[in-house]
Amino acid sequence: MNKIISAIEKFVDGDFVITTKRKKKPEHKPITHHEKTIEERWAIWHDTDGVEAFKIVYKAASVAICLIMITILLITVSFLPAFGNPDNPVNNEVSQRYIEKGLEETGAVNIVSGMILDYRAFDTLGESTVLFAAASSVMMLMRKEKKGKEITDKFSPKRDPIVKIVAKFIIPVLLVFGIYIVLNGHLSPGGGFSGGAIMGAALILYSSAFGYKNIKKVVTEKFVRNVTFFSLIFYACAKSYSFYCGSHHLETGIPLGTPGAILSSGLILPLNIAVGLVVTCTMYSFYSLFSKGEI
Numbered sequence: 268m269n270k271i272i273s274a275i276e277k278f279v280d281g282d283f284v285i286t287t288k289r290k291k292k293p294e295h296k297p298i299t300h301h302e303k304t305i306e307e308r309w310a311i312w313h314d315t316d317g318v319e320a321f322k323i324v325y326k327a328a329s330v331a332i333c334l335i336m337i338t339i340l341l342i343t344v345s346f347l348p349a350f351g352n353p354d355n356p357v358n359n360e361v362s363q364r365y366i367e368k369g370l371e372e373t374g375a376v377n378i379v380s381g382m383i384l385d386y387r388a389f390d391t392l393g394e395s396t397v398l399f400a401a402a403s404s405v406m407m408l409m410r411k412e413k414k415g416k417e418i419t420d421k422f423s424p425k426r427d428p429i430v431k432i433v434a435k436f437i438i439p440v441l442l443v444f445g446i447y448i449v450l451n452g453h454l455s456p457g458g459g460f461s462g463g464a465i466m467g468a469a470l471i472l473y474s475s476a477f478g479y480k481n482i483k484k485v486v487t488e489k490f491v492r493n494v495t496f497f498s499l500i501f502y503a504c505a506k507s508y509s510f511y512c513g514s515h516h517l518e519t520g521i522p523l524g525t526p527g528a529i530l531s532s533g534l535i536l537p538l539n540i541a542v543g544l545v546v547t548c549t550m551y552s553f554y555s556l557f558s559k560g561e562i
Contacts, residue, residue: 369386373532374532375526377454383458384542395541406562434475438473441469445465453535459538466546467549470547486551491562506534506538
């Protein structure tokens with residue numbers, strides 16, 4: 268009661284001031300939790316459940332593709348004539364055309380080369396592309412990283428002096444013989460595949476006998492890549508021109524030459540060279556990648 272009276276007296280005298288005390292507002296704290304975006308959810312799923320899901324899908328797709336291929340092959344085989352049936356034709360019209368008209372239409376004395384590089388040149392382009400794709404796949408899977416790369420010569424086998432001496436005589440013979448088989452593939456048994464295999468074996472022998480550093484002075488990764496690429500491009504362009512002219516019944520303008528001469532058979536000789544280079548580079552690439560992890 269006394270406090271009330273004292274407050275009234277102060278108010279009358281003008282000494283009383285009304286004040287209000289307010290509680291301090293709590294400080295605004297930023298909200299740390301937020302809704303995850305689609306990218307964040309995808310990253311989390313990819314690092315956790317995505318790996319297992321990919322393995323399951325990969326296995327299922329592999330099995331499905333194998334079953335589809337097996338089914339297609341079985342259906343194809345079911346249409347083949349019965350083995351040993353006396354009514355089966357000895358020579359069908361396709362092989363008969365190769366034998367009777369091969370020399371006249373391709374200019375190649377070797378009927379096999381005329382068949383695979385003229386009549387069935389598109390199939391041979393597919394085979395060369397398969398080699399290129401196989402080499403590229405092996406390179407992606409087995410090549411070493413640039414950082415922390417091991418010194419390949421340190422882990423190479425010890426090179427015997429006898430091996431070096433013998434290799435000096437064998438390697439030139441292999442290279443010359445391989446080139447001969449490639450260049451004479453339209454005249455005699457041989458061609459790009461067999462000649463390229465021999466030249467690839469010569470490069471492998473040189474690398475094994477004289478070391479990786481010596482062969483890398485010439486046969487580098489860039490060299491192998493460029494040779495393979497330009498060989499396939501030349502093959503594709505040359506035969507695309509031939510296919511286009513043939514489908515429109517036009518003359519290609521490429522002379523077949525005299526059968527039996529080295530410069531004959533039209534495009535077969537340069538195509539043999541292109542195939543030989545692809546096979547050579549692919550063989551050496553496989554050896555180098557499997558043994559050293561790089562070219």
